[in-house]
Amino acid sequence: MRSIVYSCSYVPPEWIAAHGFRPVRLVPYSGTECLQRETAGICHYMHRFLEQASQFDAAGVVVTTLCDQMRRGVECINSPSAASLSSLFLMHVPKTMNSVGAVRYYHEELKRLSRFLINLGGALPDEAHLIEVMIDYQQKRDNLFNHRSDMSGVAFSRFLRSFQAGGLLDLCEDATKSKKLIPVAILGGPMSIEDLGILDLIEEAGGEIVLDGTEGGERTMPRAFHRQRIHIDPFMELVEAYWSIPDVARRPNDSLFIWIKNQLAQRHMRGIILLRNVWCDLWHAEVMRLREWLDIPLLDIDLDGESATARNRTRIEAFMEAL
Numbered sequence: 518m519r520s521i522v523y524s525c526s527y528v529p530p531e532w533i534a535a536h537g538f539r540p541v542r543l544v545p546y547s548g549t550e551c552l553q554r555e556t557a558g559i560c561h562y563m564h565r566f567l568e569q570a571s572q573f574d575a576a577g578v579v580v581t582t583l584c585d586q587m588r589r590g591v592e593c594i595n596s597p598s599a600a601s602l603s604s605l606f607l608m609h610v611p612k613t614m615n616s617v618g619a620v621r622y623y624h625e626e627l628k629r630l631s632r633f634l635i636n637l638g639g640a641l642p643d644e645a646h647l648i649e650v651m652i653d654y655q656q657k658r659d660n661l662f663n664h665r666s667d668m669s670g671v672a673f674s675r676f677l678r679s680f681q682a683g684g685l686l687d688l689c690e691d692a693t694k695s696k697k698l699i700p701v702a703i704l705g706g707p708m709s710i711e712d713l714g715i716l717d718l719i720e721e722a723g724g725e726i727v728l729d730g731t732e733g734g735e736r737t738m739p740r741a742f743h744r745q746r747i748h749i750d751p752f753m754e755l756v757e758a759y760w761s762i763p764d765v766a767r768r769p770n771d772s773l774f775i776w777i778k779n780q781l782a783q784r785h786m787r788g789i790i791l792l793r794n795v796w797c798d799l800w801h802a803e804v805m806r807l808r809e810w811l812d813i814p815l816l817d818i819d820l821d822g823e824s825a826t827a828r829n830r831t832r833i834e835a836f837m838e839a840l
């Protein structure tokens with residue numbers, strides 16, 4: 518089966534799978550050997566995603582416009598000096614949340630994505646097939662979440678990313694849960710494969726990750742599909758489930774803060790570790806607001822595309838000790 522590589526939580530893998538492709542949410546690896554393109558104006562995460570997506574044997578690549586750096590990344594790929602990705606789809610995701618027009622726009626963008634997939638040889642799914650695919654994904658997500666309490670937070674975060682990578686990424690490890698650790702949450706943007714080493718550091722320093730609020734973690738999963746509505750209008754149910762994902766880029770981004778507040782009440786974590794890519798203005802802008810707004814300590818860690826573990830070990834150990 519041919520793959521479609523994508524980068525963003527607002528691209529529903531069910532929609533790609535229902536057209537007959539394997540959806541792969543690429544988690545890029547770090548390293549400088551892959552940096553062949555102009556980098557100005559792109560965060561290192563996006564840069565590596567585009568670089569590695571262009572090397573991936575995929576039928577197409579889907580990128581969204583959620584942040585300026587994603588847009589800029591697509592411009593660089595399309596610049597005359599760069600070898601362009603043969604089948605690149607730029608999906609416009611409105612930042613505005615509380616507007617019927619914005620939901621309609623997102624709805625139309627998913628229809629446009631459908632036409633792109635059909636042009637690549639995919640088939641327009643009928644309702645019965647879409648329902649079947651949506652239920653299958655829902656069951657797999659439920660299955661993962663049902664085992665959440667049996668495994669360590671690190672193992673769960675890795676399982677989530679392997680699942681989103683369509684099983685092509687083997688990140689799964691010993692899922693044994695440690696006991697008597699300090700409950701903390703991680704929050705923030707996306708991580709490369711090497712950045713996941715930070716999660717091991719947190720556990721080694723005595724923390725248990727009880728919530729993964731990073732991009733690609735629990736926060737960016739769609740809400741559960743409604744049992745009745747999925748049979749009445751599956752496409753609209755898909756649109757609404759993904760539209761409601763809370764993200765720092767949305768305007769207003771209150772839903773992100775409400776989501777954090779609800780999770781704080783449910784999971785009783787004692788600290789939050791914010792993981793943000795160094796040129797990611799969106800998360801950087803929220804650091805102060807989060808500090809003021811939260812009544813638990815927050816550790817702000819920047820990821821620069823190189824190994825983040827060595828230079829952050831002492832900070833994480835000190836943070837856990839303080840907790």
Ligand code: SF4
Nearest residue numbers: 560584586706794797
């Ligand atoms: S890490 Fe931040 S700047 Fe980079 S692509 Fe994601 S949202 Fe955009």
